[in-house]
Amino acid sequence: MKRIVECIPNFSEGRDRNKIDMLVSAIAGTDGVEILDVSSGEAANRTVVSFKGSPEAVTEAAFKGVKTASEVIDMRFQHGEHPRTGATDVLPLVPIEGISLEECALLARNLAERIYSELGIPCYCYEAAALKPERKRLEICRRGEYEALADKIADPERRPDFSPDTFTETAAKAGATVVGARNFLIAVNFNLDTSSAEIADEIAREVRESGTTVTEPDGTRRRIPGTLKGCKAIGWYIKEYGIAQVSMNITDINATPLHRAFLEVSRSAAGKGVKVTGTEIIGLVPRQCLLDAAVRLLGLDDLAPFDLTKKLI
Amino acid sequence: MKRIVECIPNFSEGRDRNKIDMLVSAIAGTDGVEILDVSSGEAANRTVVSFKGSPEAVTEAAFKGVKTASEVIDMRFQHGEHPRTGATDVLPLVPIEGISLEECALLARNLAERIYSELGIPCYCYEAAALKPERKRLEICRRGEYEALADKIADPERRPDFSPDTFTETAAKAGATVVGARNFLIAVNFNLDTSSAEIADEIAREVRESGTTVTEPDGTRRRIPGTLKGCKAIGWYIKEYGIAQVSMNITDINATPLHRAFLEVSRSAAGKGVKVTGTEIIGLVPRQCLLDAAVRLLGLDDLAPFDLTKKLI
Numbered sequence: 001m002k003r004i005v006e007c008i009p010n011f012s013e014g015r016d017r018n019k020i021d022m023l024v025s026a027i028a029g030t031d032g033v034e035i036l037d038v039s040s041g042e043a044a045n046r047t048v049v050s051f052k053g054s055p056e057a058v059t060e061a062a063f064k065g066v067k068t069a070s071e072v073i074d075m076r077f078q079h080g081e082h083p084r085t086g087a088t089d090v091l092p093l094v095p096i097e098g099i100s101l102e103e104c105a106l107l108a109r110n111l112a113e114r115i116y117s118e119l120g121i122p123c124y125c126y127e128a129a130a131l132k133p134e135r136k137r138l139e140i141c142r143r144g145e146y147e148a149l150a151d152k153i154a155d156p157e158r159r160p161d162f163s164p165d166t167f168t169e170t171a172a173k174a175g176a177t178v179v180g181a182r183n184f185l186i187a188v189n190f191n192l193d194t195s196s197a198e199i200a201d202e203i204a205r206e207v208r209e210s211g212t213t214v215t216e217p218d219g220t221r222r223r224i225p226g227t228l229k230g231c232k233a234i235g236w237y238i239k240e241y242g243i244a245q246v247s248m249n250i251t252d253i254n255a256t257p258l259h260r261a262f263l264e265v266s267r268s269a270a271g272k273g274v275k276v277t278g279t280e281i282i283g284l285v286p287r288q289c290l291l292d293a294a295v296r297l298l299g300l301d302d303l304a305p306f307d308l309t310k311k312l313i
Numbered sequence: 314m315k316r317i318v319e320c321i322p323n324f325s326e327g328r329d330r331n332k333i334d335m336l337v338s339a340i341a342g343t344d345g346v347e348i349l350d351v352s353s354g355e356a357a358n359r360t361v362v363s364f365k366g367s368p369e370a371v372t373e374a375a376f377k378g379v380k381t382a383s384e385v386i387d388m389r390f391q392h393g394e395h396p397r398t399g400a401t402d403v404l405p406l407v408p409i410e411g412i413s414l415e416e417c418a419l420l421a422r423n424l425a426e427r428i429y430s431e432l433g434i435p436c437y438c439y440e441a442a443a444l445k446p447e448r449k450r451l452e453i454c455r456r457g458e459y460e461a462l463a464d465k466i467a468d469p470e471r472r473p474d475f476s477p478d479t480f481t482e483t484a485a486k487a488g489a490t491v492v493g494a495r496n497f498l499i500a501v502n503f504n505l506d507t508s509s510a511e512i513a514d515e516i517a518r519e520v521r522e523s524g525t526t527v528t529e530p531d532g533t534r535r536r537i538p539g540t541l542k543g544c545k546a547i548g549w550y551i552k553e554y555g556i557a558q559v560s561m562n563i564t565d566i567n568a569t570p571l572h573r574a575f576l577e578v579s580r581s582a583a584g585k586g587v588k589v590t591g592t593e594i595i596g597l598v599p600r601q602c603l604l605d606a607a608v609r610l611l612g613l614d615d616l617a618p619f620d621l622t623k624k625l626i
Contacts, residue, residue: 006626052626096626128535138528182625191615210356230562241616262611278615284626290607291600297610298575298603302591311347313319313365313497313597 004096005104006052006061006184011069012084012175014047019072020054024049026068030055031106036284040081045080046089050284052096055103059111062091063301064114070174084141086175092127096097096286098286104181105129107162112179118172122153123162128182141178149176176281179292186289187282189245191266200235200244203268207261208233208248215247228264229255245280258285259293316411317422317496319349319365321374322404324382325339325397325488327360331426332385335568337362345370349597358393359402363597366408368416372424375404379428383487388459398455398462399488406494407439409599418442425492429475433483435466436475439493444474450572456489462489499566499602500595502558503578504549507587513548515579519559520574521546541577542568558593571598572606 010026013019020040028035033053034150040047051061073087082089091111093104105128112123124141125131134140141160144152150167152158159165160176192200205212210232211225226233237244246265247306250256258279266276291308300306322340326332333353337360341348346366353360364374379401386400395402404424406417421442428434437454438444447453454473457465463480465471472478473489491591505513518525523545524538539546543565550557559578563569571592604621611620 004626191612259607259611276612278612280616281613281619281624284624287604287625289626290611291603293607293611294572294603298572298606299504299591300594301590303593306594311594311597312600313604 001098003055003098004052005055005058005099005107006050006094006096007058007091008050008094009062009065009069009091010089011047011049012066012075012078012080012082012087012089012146013069013073013246014045014080015042018024023047023065023068023071026064027061030057030061030064030301033061041082044082045078046082046084046150051233055099055107058093059107062093062111063114063118065209066091066121066177067119070119070121070170074173075175076172077304079102083145084175085146086121086177088121088174088177089142090126090138091180093129093179094184095181096184097288101128101181101183107304108179108181112162112177115177115179119172120164121147122160122164122171122176124160124176124178126178128181128183129179135161138178138266139178146175152176156213162164165209183251184286186250186252186258186285187246187248188258188261188285189280189282190262190269190276191241191246191278191280192274193236193277194244195242197235197237197244197272199269199272199274202238202272203237203265204233204235204246204248206268207231207246207264215225227268228261231256231261243277246297253289255288257286257292257295257296258289262293277303314411316368317365317409318371318406318412318417319363319407319409320359320366320371321363321407322375322382323397323402324360324362324377324378324386325356325358325388325391325393325395325400325402326382326386327393328355333360335385336360336378339377341372343374343377345617348530354393354395356393357395358391359395359397368412368420371406371411372420375406375424376427376431377406379404379490380432383432383434383483387486388488389485391459396455396458398457398459399434400486401434401490402488403439403451403491403536404493404494406442406498407532408494409497410601414441414494414496421492421494424519425475425490428490429566432487433477434487435462435473435477435484435489436573437473437489437491439491441494441496442492446500448474450490451493459488484614496564497566497599499563499571499598500561501563501571501574501598502560502595503575503582503589504554504591504593505559505582505587506556506590507557508550508555509587510548510557511548512582512585512587513550513559515548515585516578517546517548519562519581520544520559520577525533540581541574544569544574556590562566566599566602570605570609571602572609575606
């Protein structure tokens with residue numbers, strides 16, 4: 001079975017074309033990886049590279065990217081709108097095919113260890129790779145940004161997971177990198193046959209995990225949870241399309257497959273007298289999600305389980 | 314892009330395990346092909362091997378299978394329930410991925426030419442590979458079966474497309490092979506929430522290409538065509554499931570994608586007060602068909618075309 005991992009390093013350089021090219025080349029020059037996307041922001045002063053490949057190829061390419069970033073970016077002189085704590089700021093690994101989140105977490109920890117031992121760059125491990133529960137959240141690892149790093153390294157409580165105990169020259173230049181593993185996130189908008197952003201927002205509140213907050217007659221506020229685990233959603237009106245959409249991030253595609261979100265938004269919409277006319281995918285969607293959607297929407301699993309590994313040609 | 318062809322040789326041997334193993338080994342021993350299925354019938358005295366791979370690997374493996382069949386099967390002593398005209402009776406190539414039916418037709422003609430020039434076995438070309446319009450139909454090529462072959466070879470009108478003009482020792486032993494190219498066929502049953510085979514059959518007649526024949530008040534009979542091109546269908550009741558099904562062969566999956574058949578059968582069923590509760594696939598279904606189904610059923614192409622080659626990871 002093919003094993004495919006995606007990696008999305010966020011580098012703290014979004015202005016100097018020459019340096020950005022060097023970062024991308026360091027990754028693209030590794031055998032067996034494929035660049036999917038490069039997005040640079042001038043104001044953010046940040047470049048997000050998306051690439052994929054085998055676990056071995058991806059971690060090797062990620063290491064080369066981190067090494068190059070530590071050479072071409074000097075955090076002592078880096079400023080931008082986007083929060084950051086290192087030249088390679090955050091480095092998530094995402095399981096795509098034939099590999100579990102847990103395996104990606106192990107890869108991420110090994111990568112963090114290698115970055116520290118070979119390059120001397122302090123690393124936090126976050127999300128599924130976190131070594132301390134509170135460090136699951138990126139915001140916690142990055143708290144205080146680069147400017148707080150010297151203090152954090154000196155404090156055993158806040159020191160990165162792989163780190164010297166003093167603020168070395170290397171740490172001063174490269175900052176710290178937050179390495180982790182997370183599930184693939186699907187960014188999706190469901191098109192409605194209405195232009196009412198209000199209706200779209202009502203649907204979003206009904207389905208998103210965080211739900212909605214209502215005020216009781218006695219003035220107390222109460223949260224009513226939504227129906228879809230691992231989903232964030234809002235409603236909006238898109239002028240260029242002339243329609244309202246339920247805009248959703250599915251952050252846990254195992255808990256809520258794409259087709260389940262589609263069916264649930266459709267159900268909620270029907271209750272409000274509107275229809276889902278289509279689905280807009282922002283960025284990429286795993287092939288597996290579309291195959292799973294076809295199985296469920298055609299009802300291929302109606303009489304017996306449908307084994308995608310044996311029934312496809 | 315990967316180019317994948319399926320090949321389904323039908324060999325006129327379904328009883329001798331040793332000979333069947335030799336046929337399968339000849340194919341499986343070719344680099345780059347994957348055996349998908351082997352089905353032998355004793356009464357039919359026939360073995361159907363399904364395998365896939367690149368165009369080059371598949372035609373090489375098919376040639377080896379034909380060669381082996383001509384060595385281990387002697388048509389002068391072969392009998393079985395299934396009609397047949399050769400040791401390798403029929404040999405279709407099917408486009409699966411990255412290749413067109415027309416390209417498979419060319420491969421089939423080249424393969425037929427090679428089988429005749431290197432092995433001396435007469436070959437007909439059928440379906441998309443036919444060199445004469447009437448030979449599109451397998452039944453025409455096989456008419457009279459093996460027993461008529463000597464006369465057919467002697468007759469310029471009925472002689473195989475690649476053939477000697479006399480009934481050689483090789484032709485007598487191996488018979489003739491019918492080589493061709495056809496589209497993948499999907500065998501599918503749509504489950505209904507009724508046990509009425511009558512309703513299922515009404516739906517089948519409404520959607521299948523051949524439609525239904527009605528008798529007018531004046532006694533004349535008139536055919537009303539169905540709504541789905543390239544589809545054959547009947548209705549039946551399946552005792553083990555306790556439900557009726559619309560049982561369909563989609564012989565032209567480009568004219569009628571699987572999801573279109575699903576939607577049309579669902580529409581027709583709704584008009585009769587019943588529902589399609591699921592879809593049963595007999596055998597294999599092309600991965601591409603499920604991806605196309607997901608695009609349509611989720612409405613990923615609602616606002617703009619959805620490019621599966623760029624949006625999947």
